[in-house]
Every structure is written in structure tokens, then in C-alpha cells.
Amino acid sequence: MPAHHPVSSPSGRPTIEDVARLAGVSRGTVSRAINGGRHVRPAVMAEVQRAIDILGYSVNPAARSLASGRTGSVAFVLSERQEHLFEDPNFGLFVRVFSRELRRRGRHLLVTAAEGKDEELFLGDYLTGGHVDGALLTLPHAREPLLERLRASGLPVVVLGEPLGHQEALSWVAIDDEGAAEEIVRYLAAKGRSSIATITGPLNTSSGRRRYEGYRRVVGRRYRKDLVAHGDWSSHSGRAATEQLLARGTTFDALFCASDRMAVGAIAALREAGLGVPDDVAVAGFDDSVAATMVEPALTTVRIPFEESAMEAVRILEGLLDKTITEPRRVLLPSKLVVRDSA
Amino acid sequence: MPAHHPVSSPSGRPTIEDVARLAGVSRGTVSRAINGGRHVRPAVMAEVQRAIDILGYSVNPAARSLASGRTGSVAFVLSERQEHLFEDPNFGLFVRVFSRELRRRGRHLLVTAAEGKDEELFLGDYLTGGHVDGALLTLPHAREPLLERLRASGLPVVVLGEPLGHQEALSWVAIDDEGAAEEIVRYLAAKGRSSIATITGPLNTSSGRRRYEGYRRVVGRRYRKDLVAHGDWSSHSGRAATEQLLARGTTFDALFCASDRMAVGAIAALREAGLGVPDDVAVAGFDDSVAATMVEPALTTVRIPFEESAMEAVRILEGLLDKTITEPRRVLLPSKLVVRDSA
DNA sequence: GCACGGCGTGGGAGCGCTCCCAACGGCGAC
DNA sequence: GTCGCCGTTGGGAGCGCTCCCACGCCGTGC
Numbered sequence: 001m002p003a004h005h006p007v008s009s010p011s012g013r014p015t016i017e018d019v020a021r022l023a024g025v026s027r028g029t030v031s032r033a034i035n036g037g038r039h040v041r042p043a044v045m046a047e048v049q050r051a052i053d054i055l056g057y058s059v060n061p062a063a064r065s066l067a068s069g070r071t072g073s074v075a076f077v078l079s080e081r082q083e084h085l086f087e088d089p090n091f092g093l094f095v096r097v098f099s100r101e102l103r104r105r106g107r108h109l110l111v112t113a114a115e116g117k118d119e120e121l122f123l124g125d126y127l128t129g130g131h132v133d134g135a136l137l138t139l140p141h142a143r144e145p146l147l148e149r150l151r152a153s154g155l156p157v158v159v160l161g162e163p164l165g166h167q168e169a170l171s172w173v174a175i176d177d178e179g180a181a182e183e184i185v186r187y188l189a190a191k192g193r194s195s196i197a198t199i200t201g202p203l204n205t206s207s208g209r210r211r212y213e214g215y216r217r218v219v220g221r222r223y224r225k226d227l228v229a230h231g232d233w234s235s236h237s238g239r240a241a242t243e244q245l246l247a248r249g250t251t252f253d254a255l256f257c258a259s260d261r262m263a264v265g266a267i268a269a270l271r272e273a274g275l276g277v278p279d280d281v282a283v284a285g286f287d288d289s290v291a292a293t294m295v296e297p298a299l300t301t302v303r304i305p306f307e308e309s310a311m312e313a314v315r316i317l318e319g320l321l322d323k324t325i326t327e328p329r330r331v332l333l334p335s336k337l338v339v340r341d342s343a
Numbered sequence: 344m345p346a347h348h349p350v351s352s353p354s355g356r357p358t359i360e361d362v363a364r365l366a367g368v369s370r371g372t373v374s375r376a377i378n379g380g381r382h383v384r385p386a387v388m389a390e391v392q393r394a395i396d397i398l399g400y401s402v403n404p405a406a407r408s409l410a411s412g413r414t415g416s417v418a419f420v421l422s423e424r425q426e427h428l429f430e431d432p433n434f435g436l437f438v439r440v441f442s443r444e445l446r447r448r449g450r451h452l453l454v455t456a457a458e459g460k461d462e463e464l465f466l467g468d469y470l471t472g473g474h475v476d477g478a479l480l481t482l483p484h485a486r487e488p489l490l491e492r493l494r495a496s497g498l499p500v501v502v503l504g505e506p507l508g509h510q511e512a513l514s515w516v517a518i519d520d521e522g523a524a525e526e527i528v529r530y531l532a533a534k535g536r537s538s539i540a541t542i543t544g545p546l547n548t549s550s551g552r553r554r555y556e557g558y559r560r561v562v563g564r565r566y567r568k569d570l571v572a573h574g575d576w577s578s579h580s581g582r583a584a585t586e587q588l589l590a591r592g593t594t595f596d597a598l599f600c601a602s603d604r605m606a607v608g609a610i611a612a613l614r615e616a617g618l619g620v621p622d623d624v625a626v627a628g629f630d631d632s633v634a635a636t637m638v639e640p641a642l643t644t645v646r647i648p649f650e651e652s653a654m655e656a657v658r659i660l661e662g663l664l665d666k667t668i669t670e671p672r673r674v675l676l677p678s679k680l681v682v683r684d685s686a
Numbered sequence: 687g688c689a690c691g692g693c694g695t696g697g698g699a700g701c702g703c704t705c706c707c708a709a710c711g712g713c714g715a716c
Numbered sequence: 717g718t719c720g721c722c723g724t725t726g727g728g729a730g731c732g733c734t735c736c737c738a739c740g741c742c743g744t745g746c
């Protein structure tokens with residue numbers, strides 16, 4: 001039951017001054033007490049805490065921020081134009097992990113979206129406008145102007161995914177897409193599949209490119225252009241790409257899709273064409289998303305360590321913020337093959 | 344190209360004072376100019392704008408917030424313990440719509456999660472601690488303490504979904520779950536299905552309860568307890584509930600599932616039991632989520648006007664913030680039947 | 687015995703903005 | 717011609733906090 005004690009502030013809320021008066025110490029001492037308690041005697045600490053409890057005091061974030069020049073919050077920026085990540089369960093996962101990890105470090109998470117050109121512009125203003133101390137970015141497409149501006153502003157930033165063209169200048173955490181793609185395609189080959197087709201993701205994204213490169217490395221000399229089709233991660237595009245593949249008349253006994261959702265579309269198309277999965281065509285996905293177990297047959301796919309990468313990103317950002325890390329840091333995390341029924 | 348002009352502030356960033364000096368007016372006039380321009384001559388406005396552009400000035404949010412007592416930002420709170428909304432595409436949709444609508448009104452969106460008891464407690468502190476001017480809440484379970492605390496704090500709040508037990512004291516925006524359930528169950532009946540089973544959502548959630556009530560109203564006297572099973576929205580629970588229904592030995596020719604995801608699980612279970620959909624059992628879902636078109640056959644379901652409800656919530660919150668609205672406001676939005684192949 | 691360093695503390699000086707009041711001038715009304 | 721009003725402007729007074737310097741005090745080393 002706070003606030004039945006005399007309080008001076010016109011806002012009605014108790015201030016640090018009220019706490020100081022009640023505890024019988026100075027404003028400076030209370031400030032030190034609520035900021036870690038360095039150079040404060042334990043007895044005084046306790047007394048201050050008691051006063052805080054009695055008054056129901058909580059610091060005014062605006063005042064703290066104005067005086068200290070820090071905000072205590074970090075932005076999570078979704079510079080995703082379309083659906084991939086945004087409509088993905090991973091988005092929620094990221095938010096949850098970030099929020100938890102940052103809270104543990106005494107910071108707040110602030111989520112913003114930047115969809116169009118305007119929003120991206122606005123975003124630059126916002127991020128460099130003193131609203132946040134740092135930022136976590138997802139950027140499937142290379143977004144030169146924003147990245148360049150952020151780099152120039154000196155704002156601590158960690159990118160989720162590999163920022164094509166900015167690998168050197170920024171810190172980032174990514175999945176070893178290429179290695180994972182290699183592993184799953186190699187698995188298909190080991191199962192005796194000799195002609196392996198693929199549906200790639202957008203090749204202007206890092207993941208799209210890398211997964212495709214992993215595929216190419218494994219098929220090596222057996223690479224054939226007519227076994228490759230392109231999608232945009234969506235189930236719809238997976239279906240269309242498969243139909244295109246089939247329409248070419250080339251046959252294949254395995255199909256590596258760069259996303260689970262495309263694999264779902266692919267399975268539907270194969271089934272319509274009278275082909276059995278995995279008997280006629282083994283299908284492999286990527287992501288181990290909820291879609292993976294929702295289709296029949298359940299997808300053999302690759303599990304991406306989203307949680308770990310989120311935690312790693314926060315760790316790096318924290319280092320950047322407290323200047324423990326001064327050079328851009330880059331981390332590549334391994335993923336894991338998940339074998340189910342589709343291949 | 345900002346900041347090649349002499350700047351006084353020790354932070355390096357130009358302040359309102361620098362702008363005033365360059366524009367040849369006073370601090371007060373610049374403040375008025377950047378806050379709508381009331382009582383400022385057009386010529387002066389232009390001069391101030393020019394100075395702002397030259398210096399690359401942007402307001403310091405902390406200083407503004409400290410002086411004005413407002414923050415300009417609104418929290419979107421996910422007090423969702425588990426997966427339903429969080430792993431849902433709707434979540435992303437909400438974030439996007441909120442972010443867009445608030446930006447349009449000159450505010451920022453701040454997303455926070457509150458999963459455990461601790462976080463909920465923390466959340467109360469946070470929301471009432473002066474970090475935000477108002478909040479948008481999702482709360483599938485009735486969370487008495489948080490709601491009570493928010494109500495008592497006087498913070499403007501709009502709830503997405505019906506806050507059971509707090510319908511009178513808070514503003515909220517919800518879907519007409521009951522009406523929508525009625526409509527789709529009536530549709531099943533109109534298709535000649537005589538024994539309609541249902542898989543409900545959690546009955547301690549408003550939607551779970553209302554959808555069940557809609558079902559009951561339509562089946563009326565033909566209600567049979569053994570045609571009802573319960574789930575938790577997940578596809579897994581839909582599968583389990585269906586197996587349970589089948590195990591009872593009672594037959595049914597239609598199944599209304601309170602979520603698409605449960606319908607997906609139900610279809611898998613029915614298929615395993617050798618029952619055809621929709622021939623033997625017509626299946627209806629709810630939500631019109633991405634899952635709806637991902638299964639075979641595509642789900643007949645109910646489309647929920649998420650976007651509209653998000654926009655409506657912002658509209659109400661805005662009214663609460665600028666005191667245009669003083670009484671709690673309640674809005675119930677209608678949904679729309681979407682007929683596909685499963686029923 | 688005395689100088690010195692460091693811990694613990696008090697309080698002045700801002701941080702950059704908004705709010706408000708006083709002052710100024712021009713204009714229509716009487 | 718004078719009065720009063722309103723639109724416009726300047727600038728003082730904070731908003732509630734952190735930062736930093738100065739001051740006392742105690743313990744240590746010689």
C-alpha cells in the first residue's frame with residue numbers, strides 16, 4: 001500500500017528525493033543504492049530499500065535516460081517486407097527469447113516493423129534518434145541504406161542472418177545454412193536417390209543462396225539445371241515450382257526444398273501428379289517448422305537452432321553495449337538433421 | 344549532411360537551443376513549431392524547419408518525456424503463457440497493424456511478453472512505471488491480478504478478446520465467437536449432417552467458451568455429452584480429442600473444431616481411423632489460419648477479422664489517451680464463414 | 687607521530703525538453 | 717483616439733534523475 005506518506009512531487013509519484021528524505025540520506029546515496037549499491041553501506045542500502053517499499057517508489061525512466069544518456073532498451077527490428085519470418089512461429093520465439101534474455105540483463109525489448117520504404121526511412125531516424133541503446137535486426141534482403149546508416153551511426157547492432165555485403169562491418173549470428181543443406185542432401189543420396197532436384201529460396205537472401213550452394217556442392221558433377229526450380233519460401237511457391245519441375249518432363253527421385261513450407265506445397269503437387277512420397281520421390285524440407293509435422297508424410301528436415309542464435313545475438317549485443325566487445329563479431333551455428341517419413 | 348555547424352550541446356547532438364539560435368527565434372517557438380505549430384507564423388515555421396534540416400536535429404525523446412510526462416509509446420502485451428497466439432501468424436499480423444496504426448498517430452509500439460508469474464508481476468511494474476502511455480493486451484486466460492492492477496492504476500488499456508470477469512471495467516475488442524460458431528454449425532446442419540460432434544478450446548478462455556456456447560445453441564435438444572471433447576487449440580490436442588471421440592464408439596457425421604489447428608489434427612485422426620473427410624465426417628475449423636489451406640482437404644472455417652479488431656483497438660486506445668473516450672468501450676466484431684472442401 | 691589513499695556521503699550542476707506567464711503589437715469596436 | 721483582445725513570441729522554472737567533485741573519516745605505512 002504505497003503513497004500514504006507525504007510526497008513532494010507534483011506528479012503525485014514519489015521521487016528519489018522523497019526516498020532520500022524518508023531514508024534520511026541524500027539523493028546521491030539513493031541513486032547509488034538503486035544502481036547496484038557500490039559505495040553504499042549495507043545498513044544504508046537496507047534503509048533505502050525500506051523507504052522505497054513504503055513509498056512505492058519506482059524510477060522515472062525518462063529522467064534516468066535524460067541524465068544518463070542511456071535508455072535501457074533495445075529494439076528488435078523486423079525489416080521483413082513480406083511473410084516469411086513475420087508470419088512464422090519463429091518470430092514469436094525470437095520475441096520471447098529476446099525479451100527474456102534482455103530482462104535478465106535489466107533491459108527492455110522494443111519491437112518495430114519496417115515494411116515499406118517509408119518505414120525503413122523512419123526506422124533509421126528512430127534507431128539513431130536516441131530511443132534505444134542498440135538493435136537486433138532481421139534482414140532477409142540486403143538493405144543497403146539502412147545497414148549503411150546504422151553502421152555509420154555507431155549504434156550497437158547485431159544482425160540475425162548473414163548481412164550480404166556487410167559481413168565485415170557488422171556483427172551477426174547466422175545458421176550454417178550451407179553445411180545443413182549439404183548434410184540433408186547427402187542424406188538423400190545415402191538413401192540411394194540418384195537424381196535429386198531442388199526448390200531454392202529467393203537467391204537474393206543469404207539463406208536462399210547458401211542452401212542452394214550446399215545442394216550444389218553435394219550433387220557436384222551430377223548437377224543439372226533442369227532439376228532446379230525457385231520459390232519464395234511459401235507453400236504456394238513450392239507447389240508451383242514442383243509443377244514446373246514436373247512439366248519439364250525430367251524425372252527425379254528426391255526433392256530438396258529450402259523451406260518446410262515449400263516442401264508442403266511440393267508434396268501436394270507430387271501427390272496430384274500421382275507420385276508417392278517418399279516411395280517415388282523423397283522430399284526433404286528445411287527449418288523444422290510447425291508445418292513439418294502437419295503434413296502427411298511428416299517431413300524429414302533440418303532443425304535450426306533459433307533459440308541459441310537468439311541468445312547468442314543478445315550476448316553479442318550486450319558485449320557491444322558494455323564495450324566488452326569492440327570488433328564486429330560473427331557467429332555461425334550448426335543445425336541438426338531431423339529424419340521423419342518424407343525421406 | 345548534418346552537424347557541420349557549431350553546436351553547443353556536450354552530447355554532440357544538436358538541441359532545440361541550437362535550432363533556435365540558427366533560426367533566430369526562441370526555444371519556446373521552436374518547441375511550438377515541432378509540436379504542431381500552433382501560434383507560430385508560417386514564415387517562422389519554415390525558418391525553423393530549415394534550421395532543423397541543416398543541423399540534422401531530432402528531438403530527444405527522454406527530455407520530451409520528462410518534461411511532458413508522456414512517453415509517446417504504447418505497449419502490446421502478450422500475456423500468453425503458451426503457444427496459441429504467440430506461435431500464431433496472427434501475432435505477426437497484430438504487431439504489424441498496431442505498429443502501422445500507431446505510427447500514423449505519432450506513437451511507437453513496444454512489444455512485451457509476460458509468460459510466468461514473475462513476468463506478470465514485472466509487467467505490472469513496467470506498465471505502471473511510466474514507460475508507456477497505454478497498453479494493448481491479449482489475455483486468453485483470465486488474469487485477475489494484472490487486470491485489477493491495471494484498472495486501479497488508471498493506465499489506458501484495451502484488451503483484445505473478452506476479459507472474463509472484467510467485461511464492465513475495461514475496454515475491449517472481441518470477435519463474435521458465439522455468433523460465428525452458430526453460423527458454421529448451422530451450416531453443417533444445413534448440409535444434412537445430423538449428428539455433429541465438437542472439439543472445444545479451453546473453457547477457461549473466452550473464445551473457448553463462446554464457441555462452445557454457439558455450438559450448443561445450434562444443436563439444442565440434440566446435444567449429447569458424448570459428442571463433446573476438449574482440446575487446447577493445438578493440432579496435437581485435436582488429434583487426441585478425435586481419437587477419444589472415436590474410442591467412445593459414438594458415431595457422428597460432422598465435427599466442429601474450435602480452431603483450425605485442432606481441425607488439422609482431427610483430420611489426421613479420422614483418416615487413420617479409415618474415415619473420409621468430408622464424405623464420412625464433415626470437418627469445420629475456426630480462425631481461417633494458414634493451416635486451413637495447408638491440409639487436404641482444405642478447411643471450411645470462419646475468418647476472424649483480426650486486422651479490423653486490431654485497428655479498432657488502436658482507435659479506442661487513442662480515444663482513451665486523448666480523453667475523447669472516458670467510459671470503457673466494448674466492441675464485438677462479426678466474422679465470416681469460409682466454405683472450402685472439408686465440409 | 688603524520689601524510690596519504692580510499693571508502694562513503696552530500697549536494698551542485700546539469701541533461702533537453704515542455705509549460706506557462708508576461709510582454710508585445712496590431713486590429714476592430716466603441 | 718483609446719481600450720481591450722487575441723495571436724505571437726521570449727524566456728524562467730522546472731521535470732527527476734545521474735554525474736562528479738568535495739569533504740570527512742578511518743586505516744595503513746613509514
